[in-house]
Amino acid sequence: MKSISVKEMTERFRLEVLAGQPCLDRQIVRSRAHRPGLEFAGYFDFFPTEQVQVLGKKEINYLHKLTENERNERIGNVVKYHPPCFIVAAGQDGLKYLIKYCEQEGIPLLRTPEKTTEFIAKLDSYLLKALAQEISVHGVCVNVSGIGILLRGKSGVGKSETAHTLIRRGHRLVADDIVTLKKLGPETLLGSHDGKTREFLALRSIGLINVVRLYGRKAFQDESRIVLDIELTPWKDNTLNNELELEHRFTDYLGVQVPHIEIQLQPGRDVAGLIEAAANSWYLKQQGYSAVEEFMSRLTDC
The missing domain is CATH 3.40.50.300 (P-loop containing nucleotide triphosphate hydrolases)
Known part of the structure; x- marks a missing residue:
């Protein structure tokens, strides 16, 4: 099965590394990105753990509105599946809790200023060709x-x-x-x-x-x-x-x-x-x- 490293993708899209710098050699083997909205809400029946996880404004705003304990539980439930990486779109900040969990689990946390839907379209096209x-x-x-x-x-x-x-x-x-x-x-x-x-x-x-x-x-x-x-x-x-x-x-x-x-x-x-x-x-x-x-x-x- 073909794969590319998170580092290759990071360099291709000039992503900012917020956490997990030593783990950029992790491999990506699936060609589509996933937005883990349902997973943060506690539904994991069809969670594609091998895909790149992209967090848009909906996901980040949802996490911001949770209590600290709820947020820790929801994020912990997702990161334990160890997806290749997380990418925060639209240049969002206030991500200390995400940085903490990604550092603990050795998962790269990346950020792009691009809008979520536009970035996902570009990322999916890139991954489809790179992994074909x-x-x-x-x-x-x-x-x-x-x-x-x-x-x-x-x-x-x-x-x-x-x-x-x-x-x-x-x-x-x-x-x-x-x-x-x-x-x-x-x-x-x-x-x-x-x-x-x-x-x-x-x-x-x-x-x-x-x-x-x-x-x-x-x-x-x-x-x-x-x-x-x-x-x-x-x-x-x-x-x-x-x-x-x-x-x-x-x-x-x-x-x-x-x-x-x-x-x-x-x-x-x-x-x-x-x-x-x-x-x-x-x-x-x-x-x-x-x-x-x-x-x-x-x-x-x-």
Whole structure:
């Protein structure tokens, strides 16, 4: 199971450490934050103890209104479960009682000036990506008209050169050579780079280029949802189908089924144009349009 340390999260969001400084190496393994309102009221049946606990104004104001004995009891009942950390949102103060218990139990207590709901949205997004199951594949990832595409094929087949042509046409590079795929949900696959190759594209006979330096910021983006898997293969005579609608094929990545298309290469063939057509066709299908259905309808009406 993947994990990140409380220290990594603290540095990412520039959180103030109020207690538990020596314990920032504690690990976070769950991707969503939790607001322990019911738990402070004494209800623990579904308390997600492995999640980061965020305290907003409602939780803190509730604790402020309790008597000292009640407050000590309620806080003690929650901290004994040892969640990874507590984060106080909206820059709230008057937290001596929380600091005392967190120091005693070795639980980091952190604070952010951001509003509770806004901070939780950012934190959940960060944790979802940071803790997502991931793999690395050999290929190129591009974003064509807002549609994430994974280009695969044997070394030297022309993946990077095709990506360069797409960039020249106004589309964007995400990753070259090594593409990191993260599973964000049952049907959501995110493609990104490994950091080292960020903005770089390797072209045979030319060498390494920085697409941002050559073509500007619009030529690159850090990540994109993958919705098409396109394999570039050498040309083979008499193997291309010419039916009105091809059989649906898929490639499995981390349990996510991604539509698969094979494009054969031949001198003079506009591969980048075919990829643009595939992306636009996929988009129209998501809107409920089928060129085949419209064509067959026209034949029926004749």
